[in-house]
Amino acid sequence: MPRWLAHLVVVAVFAAVVAAAFARVHYAWNWAGVWEYRQKFVQGWLTTVALSLAALVASIVIGGLTALALASRRPLVEAVGRVYVELIRGTPLLVQLLIGFYVIAGAIGLENRFAVGVLVLALFSGAYMAEIFRGGLAAIPQAQRDSARAIGLSPWQTLRLVVLPQALRLVLPPVAGQLVSLIKDSSLLSVIAISEFTLNAQEVNAFTYSTLESYLPLAAGYLLLTLPLSALAHWLESRVRFEAS
């Protein structure tokens, strides 16, 4: 069976099971009420796309710099990276958002909710990115660095021409997974009243009392972002794959 057909069959069976479940509970659908607010879904979805994109770029930059800090031979630099990663990974994003918004942003006078949201999300995701990148760098055998030194490459050239091209191939799948998480985690920005996708769905629910009709489009909207990202990652992975020699 070709792969695409297998995917299709599994999706169809899953959909049938869900449909059967809905049929049993006799849910009273009210799509008309929710349709009134379709503009809010579009607005919210676009906001989520925008802030996810911004946080995505920023988290890759933060993750890359932190990975270099984690690999540093200077204890203080390594410590800064390590403390940041462990604090962020060990605490809930919700708490980070609240502290970031009410305390830190307030203290430094940053009033743009969108900017604060993107920043906190990027710092959160950046900590995970850093560990992924660090693992990728560490996975390149010492023999490769030796070989690069033997032909006279500088440390910077070694990183750029030998280590990074190999490490990027290794980290592509986990990075894609982390980006998918980031998009979904952006839903938490609703707690600091950023008018993104999830907040708009919550509002529609409050207006219409139609919970599933409000939240099912929400799930579909996130899938619309995350599925192409996964597909892109798979495609990139297959394009750059090579057997280790």
Place this chain on the structure above:
Amino acid sequence: MRLEVHDLVQRFDGTTVLDRLALTTGEIQALVLVGPSGGGKSTLLRILAGLDVPVAGSVAFDGQPLPRDETALRAYRRTVGTVFQAYNLFPHLSALDNLLLPLVHVHGLSPAAARDRVREPLERFQLAAHAHKRPAELSGGQKQRIAILRALVVQPRRLFLDEPTSALDPEMTAEVLEMIGELKAQGTQFVLVTHEMGFARRVADELAFVGDGRVLAHGAAAEILDRCSIPRVRDFFGRILA
């Protein structure tokens, strides 16, 4: 080349690997280092190649002492070529790109000039048909011959070869040794670490037996292989040539 090594000491984590090693050669083209595993020959070669800095002692080629600081050592490494036992080709690059990388990024050739430079050697060693393959698609012998070419196309003053055939089966070993033999015939200077005693006898202008972190015997190949009176050396050859 004329190599002078005095009082060379190397330690790793408190273990002494080279113990005041000394070696002075005549004016020669090919030096072969033999000896038991763990005896220090690869450690010595890495220092000669400018990859490691010894704890103490001095090394000089043709009267020129090797530097100790990394920047000067990098400049030195650009003038020599090193070949490793495990090939160490870059797996994300084709064989051709492995050859072009040092030419373009270290020696400043344009990509076109670099391609011109590698065309003839690739053909001479029957590797042109494999130039566009990734290392994973090459046989061990092909990988090692590409690795030797990568060291060679930058026109180094001399090559350092660290057990280049130890990871290869006999057929591929023959293929790589033949290539090294050709380099010898063309006048390339090299220092070779090997366990192939027959080949060592053929190419070595001088042969040094390295064991226990010292040069235990040194001289013409036949002299060391056939007539060495030192028990430690005789035992070794007795075991591996038996």
